[in-house]
Amino acid sequence: MATEAEFVTAPSTPEPAHPMAPVAEPPPAAHQPDNLEIVVDERLRQHAGDDGSSSPMTIFRVPAHVRDASKELYEPRLVSVGPYYRGRAALRAMEQHKWRYLHELLAEYPAASLADCVRTVRGVEQQARRCYSERPPVIFAAQAQGGSSEFAEMLLLDGCFILQFFIKWFRREPDKLCDVGWGLPLLLSDLLLLENQIPFFVLEALFRAVNPQASRLGLLMLIVPHFKVEDSTFCKQVLAGVVPTQAAGEIHHLLHLLYEALVPREEELASAQASASPPPSPRHESRLPRMGLRLKTAVSKRFAFVRDMPRVPGWRRLSASMTLLRKVSAWFSKALIGVKTQTEAEPDDRSMAAPPPPMVVPSVTQLREAGVRFEKAPSPRHMFDVTFDAARGVLRMPRMEVDYANKAHLVNLIAFEQTMGGGDRLLSSYAALVGALVRTGRDVEHLQKRGVAENLLSGDGDAATRFFQQLGDCGSLDYGDHHFAAMFRDLSGYYHSSWRRHKARFLRDHCSSPWAVLALVVAGCAFCFAVIKFGTTVYGLAHPYCHC
Known part of the structure; x- marks a missing residue:
């Protein structure tokens, strides 16, 4: 009797696979995550939702x-x-x-x-x-x-x-x-x-x-009065029970609130500049050629007899002197014509594209050598109310207190201003201005004498190096376009004017005291007497037979 094993069919020999037939792939193995993948995935879950779409980053750290x-x-x-x-x-x-x-x-x-x-x-x-x-x-x-x-x-x-x-x-x-x-x-x-x-x-x-x-107004009335900015429009509106425009939007933190209370908005700056009276035009530059022409005409009429003098033998001895005088007169006429041409072409030059403003301005000591006077602003609207009258050479600045408390507030406000992005960056521009003006203790000393600065530090040199020179450490500025760029250009142009430097040196050397003025008057009288003596001598040589 056949057993069960006899009915089992023996395995057949597999036929060779065709070379073009597809080969069955083995089933994929289970994915084993790498340790790095696990760590990165955990950190991604920690940062989930921090894309800043609903609440952007507003509290930064200083470099x-x-x-x-x-x-x-x-x-x-x-x-x-x-x-x-x-x-x-x-x-x-x-x-x-x-x-x-x-x-x-x-x-x-x-x-x-x-x-x-x-x-x-x-x-x-x-x-x-x-x-x-x-x-x-x-x-x-x-x-x-x-x-x-x-x-x-x-x-x-x-x-x-x-x-x-x-x-x-x-x-x-x-x-x-x-x-x-x-x-x-x-x-x-x-x-x-x-x-x-x-x-x-x-x-x-x-x-x-x-x-x-x-409400927000109640919180503002609780905090803002203690910022000591009572003169600002922001504080006046808060005390009057009105929410300022700056506070109507999002306030990031207390430092941002101080910034909005201290720094005026662009609209306020524009209205203040529009209401300010324009500085007087520099009339002396346009009057100089006309005064020279009138002087030349008067001299020509007064000494017309020189041209009509008879030819006498004694005159030939002065031919060389008269030739020199004619050359000097011709040079003077040519110089007046050049000044007149430059003055007439000045409006056309102003219409041309202005050169880029400089990155720094001369210091207080250098500007004083060019004749610039520093004065305390009588009624400044804010700390940025700095004006320069190029016609009179007067730079007016609000009074500033130089101490460590103000320094800490200013540097943190400047650092916060850098995080805002865009805008006029008034504080950074102001820091660049005062940092360029004040470089040594002599600059601080002069500003104190003029009532512009009040130094509460140990010395003037300490105030210059540890206050003014460190305000802009955390600030970057586009020197081609900032709030005081035009003033940078005006101050640099005023300093590099040789005429103003020579004029300031003359006033400083000869008009700084009553005795210097008296010596100048005596020297002028002596010069006038010498000119009169020279004129009478020339007249006597021209008319040897005249005894009048």
Whole structure:
């Protein structure tokens, strides 16, 4: 009986595959991710949603080489606000004051609860995280862990600390921290640093949480008066109960608010320039040729007898002298014709394309040698109200205080201005102007004498090198097109005018004191007597037989 194995068909020998027949591919193996792929994918998930479309980056950091050269200007010394300097050992003492300020704020507004403030901060946390150009560990930890509250706690503490600080200052309430002599200046200086900020919409949200009836105008009236810019149009509108145009849009942070309050808008600058009276035209340049022609005509009429003198033997001895006089007269006539031609062609020259403005202007000492006078502006509208009267050679500037507090504000405002992009960049242009004008201690000394500068530093040389020369360290400027480009051109042209330099040297050497003026008058009288004597001698030689 046949078994089951006998009915199993033996495997047949496979036939050789045709050379053109397709070969079946093996099934793909499972994808094994590389370690680098895993790391990059995790970092991409951390940065998801940070494209800046909904909330662009508004809080930047100063370049490291600039910050390392002047850390006292860009880094906080008492309190940290925001993630950049959070946790620094020198600033940890202020953390307990932040908790105290939070407790006082909640106790002062019983209608607002801690839950409301926390809910408000959670609502703006993601938007606030995208405002920072760099991602410190506190932001990465909040993104990676998902439920981390460190970043939200920072926003809550810093926001309530700033609000309570300005509320107590506005009400003039005593505070142990601010009553210390160095406490208030350091606090205000730290709150206005570029790298020490939190978004302004966080402050607005917390202000509405503790006071639901509050608005942006109420917050502005709380903060702006303490910027000490009472003369600005921005501050006047806020105190009048009107939201300025600059504040109607988006305010990034406190430093941006100070910038809008301090720097006028282009429309305000244009209206101020239009209302200002034009400087008087330089009439002396056009009068000079006419005065020369009148002098030549008068001289020709007065000494007409010289041409009609009879030919006498004694006159031949003066033929060489008369030839020289005729040559001098011809040269003088040719010079007057050249000046007249240049004056008539001046309007055509002005219509031509002006050369590019220089990158620097002469210093105060150099401009003084050319006859430029520096005066304090009588009623400046703002700190940029700098004017130069080329006809009279007068440069008027608003009064400026030279101290470290103003320096810290200015350099941080200039650094913030660089992050805005475009615009007139008034602060950078102003820094370039004063940095070029003031180079040595002599420049600072003269500005102090004229009432333009008030030096509160140790010396004039220190003010020149550590104040004026460092204002533009974090600023870049298009020298072909900026706010003071025309003034750069006018000052450079005034200095390079040889006529003005010689005139200024003459006035400085011969008219600087009453005795110098008296010596000049005596010398002029002696010259006139010599000319009269020479004229009578010539007349006697021409008319030897005349005894009149």
